[in-house]
Amino acid sequence: xxxxxxxxxxxxxxxxxxxxxxxxxxxxxxxxxxxxxxxxxxxxxxxxxxxxxxxxxxxxxxxxxxxxxxxxxxxxxxxxxxxxxxxxxxxxxxxxxxxxxxxxxxxxxxxxxxxxxxxxxxxxxxxxxxxxxxxxxxxxxxxxxxxxxxxxxxxxxxxxxxxxxxxxxxxxxxxxxxxxxxxxxxxxxxxxxxxxxxxxxxxxxxxxxxxxxxxxxxxxxxxxxxxxxxxxxxxxxxxxxxxxxxxxxxxxxxxxxxxxxxxxxxxxxxxxxxxxxxxxxxxxxxxxxxxxxxxxxxxxxxxxxxxxxxxxxxxxxxxxxxxxxxxxxxxxxxxxxxxxxxxxxxxxxxxxxxxxxxxxxxxxxxxxxxxxxxxxxx
Numbered sequence: 001x002x003x004x005x006x007x008x009x010x011x012x013x014x015x016x017x018x019x020x021x022x023x024x025x026x027x028x029x030x031x032x033x034x035x036x037x038x039x040x041x042x043x044x045x046x047x048x049x050x051x052x053x054x055x056x057x058x059x060x061x062x063x064x065x066x067x068x069x070x071x072x073x074x075x076x077x078x079x080x081x082x083x084x085x086x087x088x089x090x091x092x093x094x095x096x097x098x099x100x101x102x103x104x105x106x107x108x109x110x111x112x113x114x115x116x117x118x119x120x121x122x123x124x125x126x127x128x129x130x131x132x133x134x135x136x137x138x139x140x141x142x143x144x145x146x147x148x149x150x151x152x153x154x155x156x157x158x159x160x161x162x163x164x165x166x167x168x169x170x171x172x173x174x175x176x177x178x179x180x181x182x183x184x185x186x187x188x189x190x191x192x193x194x195x196x197x198x199x200x201x202x203x204x205x206x207x208x209x210x211x212x213x214x215x216x217x218x219x220x221x222x223x224x225x226x227x228x229x230x231x232x233x234x235x236x237x238x239x240x241x242x243x244x245x246x247x248x249x250x251x252x253x254x255x256x257x258x259x260x261x262x263x264x265x266x267x268x269x270x271x272x273x274x275x276x277x278x279x280x281x282x283x284x285x286x287x288x289x290x291x292x293x294x295x296x297x298x299x300x301x302x303x304x305x306x307x308x309x310x311x312x313x314x315x316x317x318x319x320x321x322x323x324x325x326x327x328x329x330x331x332x333x334x335x336x337x338x339x340x341x342x343x344x345x346x347x348x349x350x351x352x353x354x355x356x357x358x359x360x361x362x363x364x365x366x367x368x369x370x371x372x373x374x375x376x377x378x
Contacts, residue, residue, distance in 0.1 A: 023050060027057035036061035047074075052082035056091070063091050071095045086115040086122070094125050102129040120149035124156045136163050154190050157183045161197065174201040187221050195221075196228055203235055211235045226255055230269040237272040237283075242353060245271070249285075256287040268300070272357075276364050279311070280304045283357075289349075291329075293320055298330050301360050312336035314360050316347055332359055334370070341370035 023043070030039050039061040047055060059075035062068075075092045078085065093108035109126035116122065127142035140163050146156035161176035177197045184190040199214030215232040218225055229248045236245035252269055255261050272283040284300045299316040316330035323329055328346025335341075345359055345368065362368040 024054040027054050031057045031060060036064045052078045056088050060091060063095060068095050068099050084115060086112040090122055097129055102133050105129040118149050120146040120152035127159060139163060154184050170201055170204060192218050192222055199231060208235050208239050226252060226261055226265055233271050253287060291323060314363055334363060338376050339373055340376045341373040343368050344371045
């Protein structure tokens with residue numbers, strides 16, 4: 001009799017196991033087809049008897065639907081049944097990152113790495129957590145470890161460069177961006193972002209030829225990358241190759257007329273940067289143009305301190321009175337603290353930039369004195 005009862009128990013258990021396997025296989029198939037909503041709608045009740053893998057697929061579905069709390073709930077249940085699955089630990093750690101629980105995420109990534117030490121995304125995720133905690137040394141070590149594994153994704157290469165850039169270690173950042181460029185597909189968004197940074201750091205280094213090469217390649221890939229166009233204009237102005245800059249300047253004006261420029265390019269663009277004594281001077285040009293009844297600023301030279309805070313500004317101002325009297329279109333002025341000064345020098349649209357730049361420097365050096373000044377605030 002006991003043998004019969006035991007045999008019946010084994011048969012019943014085998015049916016449960018088969019049912020669990022069927023559910024797990026079904027959930028895997030749905031997950032492979034990215035039918036995450038269907039998983040959540042049809043398979044998230046009466047899950048107590050589900051296998052660890054079945055619970056993992058449910059947690060994964062919630063992860064893909066960005067439901068962090070339910071993701072953690074089911075992934076924890078999966079881990080409770082099988083703590084040897086590094087995939088479940090990775091999903092949990094990644095979700096903790098999204099939830100801003102970075103210390104918990106790091107501990108969980110470490111558990112995943114103990115089980116599978118050759119997975120680059122584990123180190124990359126841990127690097128993200130360290131980076132969010134402003135622990136750049138640990139983040140850098142984690143990202144570098146990721147690059148030592150096979151099939152490393154692009155992110156660690158990009159983040160290594162970003163960390164060096166944050167530290168203002170420009171030479172290391174530049175080399176890291178070149179490495180990142182070699183690890184991604186030509187023409188991809190990642191590729192163009194990396195090219196932009198290469199151009200930027202080559203420009204900061206004073207390598208105008210290499211900066212030009214990077215920006216031209218980027219614009220060839222994406223003709224409407226207006227930020228790259230603006231940077232290329234800066235390269236040409238730095239080289240005093242003003243004729244080379246003209247077609248790109250015209251392209252920005254045309255894009256502005258078509259309403260294509262956004263963010264910091266919406267109203268003006270930076271066309272040159274230079275140093276005066278220990279201060280950085282950034283030169284901007286506004287898109288506003290034409291003869292109008294109101295005063296507007298056209299060229300703006302911002303003088304910045306060592307922390308990139310604006311100290312004061314020198315600008316050309318459209319003068320309706322001067323135009324009406326047959327004089328120059330723009331008058332050189334300065335705004336400093338609560339004072340506005342006007343200088344006895346003017347320019348038209350066909351101005352030579354070297355003349356304008358020299359006039360600005362003359363003001364900075366006190367060689368040009370204002371003809372008039374007034375207070376701008378109380």
